[in-house]
Amino acid sequence: MVDIKIVNAVLSSLTATFKAAAKSVVKLQKPELVKDIGETRAIVSTIGFNGVLEGNVIYTLSEDTAKGIVGNMMGGMMEITEIDELALSAIGELGNMISGAIAISLEKIGYPINITPPSVVRGADMTVSVNGSILKFSGFIEETKEIDVYMVIK
Template identity: 35%
Template sequence: MKAEFINPFVSAAYRVLQTEARCEVKRGTVTIEDSPLISDEVTVLIGVVGRAQGLVLYAMSEKTAKNLVSAMTGEIMPVFDSMVESAVAEMGNVITGLASGELEKAGYPVKIAPPSVVVGKGTAISTLSLRRLVIPLETPLGDITVHVALRESNHALS
């Protein structure tokens, strides 16, 4: 896993959370883990292809998801429903989109797939042979863990 793959996701997550949810963000200690990831209550998955390929995952509790969406919309979200699910999927999409721009500047042009959301704690999500950089982000609205499972590829985008 290249170090160039970490900072774009950290800086993009900071920007999106500070701008959209109007909250401060603190990064915890980055670790490396092997597959599989055991899902949190809500996990957004986004595929990445191009000069870097793999998966980026954003894991959080349902409470954190509701708090984030409440902060972003200005409306209290009392239940985890399709609105909250859609909003956290879009948040992951925006973070990954911003990070992909930074990856391109670093010489790794990529495209991202539409987000998928796994709801339910304890699901094993395999990143196959890809190790994951695990980036914990702490906010007053709850914790989000970003998992970056990317590898360099020789496949250029066409």
């Protein structure tokens, strides 16, 4: 079983980070324990963590969602029309901020962890395999843009 305090720490970190970094309101559905990650959207960001808990924070989003988020991260001054190396770097940095916020929240409730730098994979027909308990947080950014965040605890 995953401690409910962990679930709440992840939820509040996600909401706060999207608000602060991407000037976006994220609405999250009730988190669920899933058996596998399976198929993903076109962009997958992975960040490992170790310490009292070890595993991965993985988030996946469509190119459209990514364009919206990166545009907001850049201050909304320019429209992002394609996902280039700079945009992927911003998506990685957002993953970094999310995981950093989760790490701070978890430390407060007695689960100190250290995170590693992100890797961002872009492709088609992707599936992700991991090992451990998988908590899935599905949500919408600005009402319409879908995003899924997985907290995998080995």
